[in-house]
């Protein structure tokens with residue numbers, strides 16, 4: 001297939017001929033230089049990596065060679081500012097960032113707004129809207145334009161002219177008119193020009209019930225059947241697709257939006273989240289649609305993804321409290337509601353946390369008829385300094401529930417909780433980190449998923465593995481099996497000699513594991529090895545009748561050994 005990527009209009013690559021050329025030939029950059037900068041043709045064409053001549057010149061001026069540029073999907077939002085940052089430009093920026101898309105902004109109005117309502121509106125002059133549009137569209141490769149508050153007919157005409165001059169891949173029109181608080185953001189004067197100039201060139205319009213009604217001259221919209229008719233009538237005004245949003249549909253326990261593509265009606269339904277934090281849902285939905293379109297999605301999947309994103313964000317944010325008014329903003333990044341505020345959150349590992357490392361075992365808890373939360377609680381009461389959940393045969397859903405409950409147990413004590421192997425579960429319950437074995441997810445990949453603040457423990461049997469763990473940005477090492485153990489099948493026993501070799505070569509703190517219990521913990525700690533910060537135990541705690549008593553005894557033995565070697 002002839003694949004010719006037009007790279008910023010100046011550099012072309014053709015897969016058939018395998019040739020790169022700059023057009024016209026660049027006076028400063030030779031063809032060989034061009035090829036070197038752009039990297040291998042195969043990787044570039046597949047990943048869409050590009051380099052414009054302008055960017056190459058800038059890199060050359062900085063003395064850089066070989067770096068690649070990546071074209072990112074780009075949404076331009078033309079909308080009003082919300083000082084409370086729940087809706088408008090601010091929601092658009094957050095939505096695009098959350099969806100991994102670059103967002104530039106042309107501000108049409110500045111509102112003084114909070115969770116109570118809109119206290120003031122100051123429209124940006126039409127000339128200055130035009131100037132912002134020219135600045136962005138003439139320079140940046142905008143894929144999709146999304147509109148929000150367009151407060152005057154003149155602003156709409158200016159936008160239409162800019163889009164004629166700088167065509168984009170798609171236009172998403174959210175015909176913002178009234179805020180959810182009931183305040184007017186764009187009066188009836190915009191209706192005619194909106195219908196005549198913008199709707200006909202829109203790829204999708206996303207009115208809520210009030211806006212659909214206003215566009216249709218005050219038609220009553222009270223049922224889903226009304227929304228179907230409205231979608232069809234609005235489609236006749238020219239947009240390629242119509243989404244009539246039913247966030248405000250009275251008496252429905254689902255949030256139903258009606259999508260019409262000119263042929264088929266789709267009722268898009270998701271559970272209605274019970275929350276006051278719905279300020280900005282419309283702006284967010286339209287921005288997410290724009291973001292998905294900018295990534296290359298077809299329309300219906302873009303709308304479905306966007307709707308799920310809004311529902312998910314509302315669900316995550318249902319308990320957050322910002323502002324005193326009836327309609328709060330929500331959290332686009334799904335982070336504000338983590339229940340960490342009252343607790344000491346471990347951000348980095350303190351090596352002394354490794355002292356008595358308790359690793360749970362579902363089989364043993366079952367045998368003794370204990371819940372995992374109770375087992376963890378007892379271990380902590382007895383002196384365990386860190387917990388690792390190792391639920392080899394639990395189903396993901398049950399494991400996540402157990403992990404969440406154990407987090408509730410650990411947090412008030414300031415005890416870190418790690419998840420064995422399952423990075424998804426660690427992320428979902430906001431655990432302090434993970435433990436990975438040599439055949440699990442590689443540490444680098446785990447780090448990329450977990451970010452810089454989570455703890456990663458990796459199993460190492462040899463000095464080479466210990467060095468690799470350090471280079472891969474693990475936080476510490478679990479080394480073993482020190483003694484033979486029943487907990488892990490076919491586990492090579494490295495003995496105290498093996499532990500010594502790992503500890504002496506490791507730049508990371510080490511915790512010893514494997515067959516350690518009350519009878520031999522002393523011998524391990526008594527080695528007094530540099531970096532050896534503690535022992536990890538499974539059966540010695542969890543395969544005993546009284547976990548907290550065993551933990552206490554172990555803690556005492558370890559304390560005695562470590563005070564003797566100091």
Ligand SMILES: Nc1ncnc2c1ncn2[C@@H]1O[C@H](COP(=O)(O)OP(=O)(O)O)[C@@H](O)[C@H]1O
Nearest residue numbers: 208245246247248255271272273281282285310
């Ligand atoms: N409580 C809710 N739970 C789930 N989805 C909702 C809720 N409220 C609104 N939505 C969804 O958010 C999007 C925005 O809809 P809506 O609130 O009607 O628009 P606007 O913010 O423009 O008034 C729609 O997809 C709608 O279904």
Ligand SMILES: Cc1ncc(COP(=O)(O)O)c(N)n1
Nearest residue numbers: 080087088179280281282283
């Ligand atoms: C500046 C500005 N633009 C748009 C909205 C609508 O918000 P919603 O997303 O709740 O419809 C708003 N309240 N303020």
Ligand SMILES: [Mg+2]
Nearest residue numbers: 176208282283
């Ligand atoms: Mg809206």
